[in-house]
Amino acid sequence: xxxxxxxxxxxxxxxxxxxxxxxxxxxxxxxxxxxxxxxxxxxxxxxxxxxxxxxxxxxxxxxxxxxxxxxxxxxxxxxxxxxxxxxxxxxxxxxxxxxxxxxxxxxxxxxxxxxxxxxxxxxxxxxxxxxxxxxxxxxxxxxxxxxxxxxxxxxxxxxxxxxxxxxxxxxxxxxxxxxxxxxxxxxxxxxxxxxxxxxxxxxxxxxxxxxxxxxxxxxxxxxxxxxxxxxxxxxxxxxxxxxxxxxxxxxxxxxxxxxxxxxxxxxxxxxxxxxxxxxxxxxxxxxxxxxxxxxxxxxxxxxxxxxxxxxxxxxxxxxxxxxxxxxxxxxxxxxxxxxxxxxxxxxxxxxxxxxxxxxxxxxxxxxxxxxxxxxxxxxxxxxxxxxxxxxxxxxxxxxxxxxxxxxx
Amino acid sequence: xxxxxxxxxxxxxxxxxxxxxxxxxxxxxxxxxxxxxxxxxxxxxxxxxxxxxxxxxxxxxxxxxxxxxxxxxxxxxxxxxxxxxxxxxxxxxxxxxxxxxxxxxxxxxxxxxxxxxxxxxxxxxxxxxxxxxxxxxxxxxxxxxxxxxxxxxxxxxxxxxxxxxxxxxxxxxxxxxxxxxxxxxxxxxxxxxxxxxxxxxxxxxxxxxxxxxxxxxxxxxxxxxxxxxxxxxxxxxxxxxxxxxxxxxxx
Numbered sequence: 001x002x003x004x005x006x007x008x009x010x011x012x013x014x015x016x017x018x019x020x021x022x023x024x025x026x027x028x029x030x031x032x033x034x035x036x037x038x039x040x041x042x043x044x045x046x047x048x049x050x051x052x053x054x055x056x057x058x059x060x061x062x063x064x065x066x067x068x069x070x071x072x073x074x075x076x077x078x079x080x081x082x083x084x085x086x087x088x089x090x091x092x093x094x095x096x097x098x099x100x101x102x103x104x105x106x107x108x109x110x111x112x113x114x115x116x117x118x119x120x121x122x123x124x125x126x127x128x129x130x131x132x133x134x135x136x137x138x139x140x141x142x143x144x145x146x147x148x149x150x151x152x153x154x155x156x157x158x159x160x161x162x163x164x165x166x167x168x169x170x171x172x173x174x175x176x177x178x179x180x181x182x183x184x185x186x187x188x189x190x191x192x193x194x195x196x197x198x199x200x201x202x203x204x205x206x207x208x209x210x211x212x213x214x215x216x217x218x219x220x221x222x223x224x225x226x227x228x229x230x231x232x233x234x235x236x237x238x239x240x241x242x243x244x245x246x247x248x249x250x251x252x253x254x255x256x257x258x259x260x261x262x263x264x265x266x267x268x269x270x271x272x273x274x275x276x277x278x279x280x281x282x283x284x285x286x287x288x289x290x291x292x293x294x295x296x297x298x299x300x301x302x303x304x305x306x307x308x309x310x311x312x313x314x315x316x317x318x319x320x321x322x323x324x325x326x327x328x329x330x331x332x333x334x335x336x337x338x339x340x341x342x343x344x345x346x347x348x349x350x351x352x353x354x355x356x357x358x359x360x361x362x363x364x365x366x367x368x369x370x371x372x373x374x375x376x377x378x379x380x381x382x383x384x385x386x387x388x389x390x391x392x393x394x395x396x397x398x399x400x401x402x403x404x405x406x407x408x
Numbered sequence: 409x410x411x412x413x414x415x416x417x418x419x420x421x422x423x424x425x426x427x428x429x430x431x432x433x434x435x436x437x438x439x440x441x442x443x444x445x446x447x448x449x450x451x452x453x454x455x456x457x458x459x460x461x462x463x464x465x466x467x468x469x470x471x472x473x474x475x476x477x478x479x480x481x482x483x484x485x486x487x488x489x490x491x492x493x494x495x496x497x498x499x500x501x502x503x504x505x506x507x508x509x510x511x512x513x514x515x516x517x518x519x520x521x522x523x524x525x526x527x528x529x530x531x532x533x534x535x536x537x538x539x540x541x542x543x544x545x546x547x548x549x550x551x552x553x554x555x556x557x558x559x560x561x562x563x564x565x566x567x568x569x570x571x572x573x574x575x576x577x578x579x580x581x582x583x584x585x586x587x588x589x590x591x592x593x594x595x596x597x598x599x600x601x602x603x604x605x606x607x608x609x610x611x612x613x614x615x616x617x618x619x620x621x622x623x624x625x626x627x628x629x630x631x632x633x634x635x636x637x638x639x640x641x642x643x644x645x646x647x648x649x650x651x652x653x654x655x656x657x658x659x
Contacts, residue, residue, distance in 0.1 A: 176526075177523055179526045179527060179528065180522060180523045180524065180525060180526060180527055181514050181519040181520070181522040181523075181525065181527050181530075182520075182521055182522055182523040183523070183527075184507065184510065184511060184514070184527055185511065185514075185520065187500070187502075187503050187507070187511075188500055188503075188511045190502070191500035191501060191502050191503055192498065192499065192500045192501070194498065195494075195498045195499065195500065195569070196511070197481070197482045197483050198460065198461075198482045198483075198486060198491070198492060198494075198498075199483075199486060199491075199511065199512050199515050199569065199572075199573065200483050200486030200487045200491075200515045200573060201483055201515060201520055202483055202520065203483070205520075205521070206520065206521070209521060
């Protein structure tokens, strides 16, 4: 266990060094990754630790974001608080809205709980355009970061460090929370609310409190978003925001502490890179989610922790002789799949269909190569790569299963 | 010795047209081990649900230490000193045995919304949990997930969690169901021990356990208490013999 503090120290040092290591565009992506990581951690306190699946966390993220913009604009732009402390405004509004929403939604469990959270978030989303003063209508509300405490907050580097400070602090607090009686009771809520009731606990109040804390940290994440982009927009209240945090958290693994943060950071990075390269990057995100849920149901981090924590029975460790061909198979299949999707996307794009309707089937330039849509080879090559890769993975899996059978 | 700690007066419970409990009067004396027996479907578990706050009685009164508890929420009933175990094992499956018992012990120490203290630093809680684990003979399983325990170990854990809040009155709903002979013997010993300075109300199907453990026995048949008395009286009660025990006791 001596390894853990060392790893944490190393990770923090890397995070501190990031502004010197990456380009300015990548630094912006890093800020987004930190915010997404915090949001996922806040969401997973409720979903992973306390077992309450919320479909409406955009509401608390959005309210935190708008509260912060208003706080920035308060007193004719002087700001309610010095810039570094502004996230507290988002956290406070998140907490208060979380108490109210949590009071109603935690009266039910399971699907009904999820439906109430969804309904509350949609209610806010439907209401927001009518409250122009608060939510700024279509255009949203913009603001400006004021200098404070000798910092200008005009550069991305300063914003990065401010974000990093708050995110690390919040994640640290969430970790400590899990060590307290309240944190342990969150697990009890997930495992068996009925028994908790018969042990004398006020289950509704506990659920409301955990919900409120989760909403508070979500509001903090929204606040950091506002500080970063110096604006808050109606789009931050959309269902999409609730969905992304859910997908990110599950991809990372909601039951392991840092799983959601790592999942969110990875997926945000993936989105940042791929959205410049391809128009169908959301499709890839969806495919990744489905594959992770099918083959790594504990999430990427959850699965890694499981593999390396020694909880698995002997003989089920990692074997390079199996892992390498498996990875190679996945890579070949992924390449084939990506080429296919990209070709289809181009052939089915509106411009191309207009040309094709005129009887022309011009060649497509992609990845530095030109592809003839009319030639069978164009489709056969990626298809066979996909098939070959999958066959390789399946073959390795079958052999591994046979070996396990033999040793068992 | 004779003042009742738990008293039921004319308790009825209906679910729609189904009249399950039909006017039960029961007095459980302070410090006694009281068993409720009766054929399947007699309403024994419903009676427990009524006493522990799961259901509210349709009519009648339930008094714990002179205070009305009928219709209270389970958490309120628990805080007044009545704890119960469940016929169908009701534990926290995805966390460790230690953690299960810690959740059960914490309540007594007034810990619920506490987010400013580390639970591992609460030495009295930890000591109590460790003592409880030893008593339940689950020492070697302390860090196993509760879902991975054997059935009888889960039953022990179930009893342990009921004990953890140090209640005045314990309701045990078929604690020995599914246990082997040896496990039953150990558990009877454990129950004897824990019931020493408490009141115990127990539902059990194993008649040898009931007759050796209970100070007094009540017989519930189709929602009515047809007799209450010492094991000897119950054994000799002709009504009971006819209604329920029949050959079992005669043999």
